[in-house]
Amino acid sequence: MGEIARAVNAAEPLDGLLARVAEQACALIGFDCCAVLLAEPDEARLRVAGSSGLSRDYVALVSDTGSLLIHPADPTLDSPAAEAYRAGCTVTVTDVGNAARYGRLRHLAPKQGYRALIAAPLHAPVAGTLGVVVAYSEAAREFGAAEVELVELLADQAALACEAARLRSDQQNVITELRRSRTVTEWAEQQHRALMRLVLDGVGLAELVTALADTLGASVTVEDRHGGVLARAPATGYRPPPEAAARRRGPVRDALEALVRRNEVVEVHPHRSGRPGASAVGHPVEHAHGVWVAPVVVGGELAARLWVTNPRAAPAPVERRVIERFALVVAIEVLKQQNLVDVEERLSGDLIGDLLHPGGPQHPQGVLDRAAALGHDLARPHVVAVLALDPPGPAPRLTEVVRAAARRAPPLAGPHEDVHVLLFPDGPGLDDVLRGILTQVELALPGRTATIAIGPVAEGPTDHVSAYRVARGAVRLRRTARPGGLVDVRDLGLAAFLLEEGAPDALRRFARNLLRPVVAHDGRRGGDLIPTLRVWLAAGCSTSATARALVVHPNTVGYRIASIEKLTGRSLRRSDTRLDLQLALTVRDIVRVEGH
Structure with a gap:
């Protein structure tokens, strides 16, 4: 014994x-x-x-x-x-x-x-x-x-x-668990101290995200409330969070909705929603160890999301607390950025108000200097666009949404009168940028319809007032008929003056009365008078050029022009008739009153 x-x-x-x-x-x-x-x-x-x-x-x-x-x-x-x-x-x-x-x-x-x-x-x-x-x-x-x-x-x-x-x-297991808990606690304290050093050093959001990615052996992404990426890491081997399509259905949607109710790290399951996430180049991405998302809350509202993608292992409770601490620090950074955005929005609004002062800016050089301080060179030609919402009314952070949607080339933007003014450097690709803005604005403001008019190019500070009036006139004209969409009135010539000065209802009545018999004829007989008239005016009133463009015989074009003269009771040989018809077609295109 x-x-x-x-x-x-x-x-x-x-x-x-x-x-x-x-x-x-x-x-x-x-x-x-x-x-x-x-x-x-x-x-x-x-x-x-x-x-x-x-x-x-x-x-x-x-x-x-x-x-x-x-x-x-x-x-x-x-x-x-x-x-x-x-x-x-x-x-x-x-x-x-x-x-x-x-x-x-x-x-x-x-x-x-x-x-x-x-x-x-x-x-x-x-x-x-x-x-x-x-x-x-x-x-x-x-x-x-x-x-x-x-x-x-x-x-x-x-x-x-x-x-x-x-x-x-059992005793050895308890000792082992206590040692492991001590190791985990010491690790968490080390991460907390490292995080505090980063905060005190003011390294910024990018380095904070890189530090968290290194700590977890994962890809980390911080998005604003509209889905725009504020920072991401690592530079190589990065795995993005679930794509937009996956977020609109199934478990990913449920997890994102839960962020509003729960201020904690939530696991999402992108594969259960039907397909894996997409990489930055559009290929499917496998998230072997899951996807986790933490809310970034500012003032009681969800301001951003912190995604942790494909970590070395599923985060343990202590690692989730580290993620939550990082989310708090990210909230501070987001709040700082929001304050900067608010200040910039006020400065931009004041600048646009001075730029669009009746008669032009009172101090042009001062306006140029203030714009340069905000990162915009108004000495270069700029396209003036006007954004309006229906129903009208205040739209908090609309400028922030616009800049997030046009992140690669953010405009000088701000409220003026009852619309928002967007100033873009003249260049290619603007139509696609504005369509993206339309989409993001309506996503961010459900129940509101956005209309954007692209006005003429302002060559210098004194040209912005007239360009703004033309764009605003086009927006007003579109909103009287069917709000929404993109209107391009950059190259209207003399018709731009009528948009700048004319009343929307009067322009609509003018276009409707002048074109009514022609539109009615096309509606009854399935004719091509309106398209023929549009091409004929664009071709400098050349019958042969119109025939080539429409791939018809010149006699057919002549017959259609004669039919238009008969229906309107006006001679197309007169320059004032051609100008009236060109204006009527322009108004018709803006308001999209097909069949009227």
Whole structure:
């Protein structure tokens, strides 16, 4: 008992301890071999956990799935070990040849060469019966009370050894967990201190995102509320968050909606929404370790999102807290940027107000200097565009939405009168930029319809007033009929003056009355008078050029022009008639009053 106790205190492995128990049974009581059997966790069978004197072949034989079943289906295949375990008391077999009720023994005993055995259960103080000690004798024999007592004493020692080993294992697990928790806590504190150093150093959003990406071994993206990327990392191997299409359906949409209610890191499952996310070049991206998103809240409202994509491993709770701390710092950076945007918006609005002062800016050079301070060179030609909303009314942060949509070439933008003015450097690709702005504005302001008119190019500061009036006149004209969409009035010539000065309703009546008979004729007969008139005027009133453009015979063009003259009662040989028709077509295009 002392030897076994010393082995337990020395943290000897459990199989070694149980082998000692088996050796003691053989040495003290005179058995030829001995085994300690432990029950499997599901208590379906017993297994040899330690032995002395048993051959490897015998141990392998009793370890198969059909041996040592605790509850065999056929009672004739029962074993003394299983009965001792079930009954919780010692079972003896004086001669295997006479033990008809233990059918399993007649198969097993010859393999090891024993005739008698004794099986005593292992009773643990806390866990209950753990298994049995089975001692074997090569000769048939009767077991005296002293021998039974010694075997039961060794069984109790084996049970205590198992219990002590379990307690020691639990203790080691607790120690290991405490050490791990300490390591995790120290790691979290290191990350917190590193984060605070970054904040105090004022490194900016880009370096904060890079630091978090390095910490988690992940791709990190910070988006504003409109989905515009504010910062991302790492530079190589970057994995983007789920694409816009995935965010509009299924689990990704649900997770993003939950951000409004829960101020914590949320896991999303982009693959469950139908397809994987898309990479920066449009190819599917596999997120092996998931996608996580944290809200960036400013003033109680969602101001941005912090995405963590494909980390080394799913973030543990302490790592999620690190992400949440980063989100708080990102909120500070976003708030700083929002304050800068607010200041810039006020400065831009004041600048545009001075630029569009009736009669032109009072101090042109001062306007140029203020624009340059905001990053805009108004000495260069600029296109003047006007954005209007329906229904009208205040639209907080509309300038922010516009700049986010035109991130590559943000305009000088600000409110003026009842519209928003956008000034872009003259150049290609402007139509696509403005269409993108229309889309983003209507997404950011559900229930509102946006109309944008592209006015003439202002060559210098003094030209912006007239260009603005033309664009604003086009917006007013479109809104009287059917608001929404993009109107281009950059190259109207004399008609621009009428847009600048004319009343929208009067222009609409003028166009409708002049073109009504021609439009009605086309509607009844499926004719091409209106398209022919448009091409004829654009071709400098050349019949042959019009015929080539429309791929028809010149006589057909002449017939159609004559029909227009007859329907309108006006001669197209007169320059004033041609000017009126050109203006009517322009107004018709702006208001899109097809069939009127």
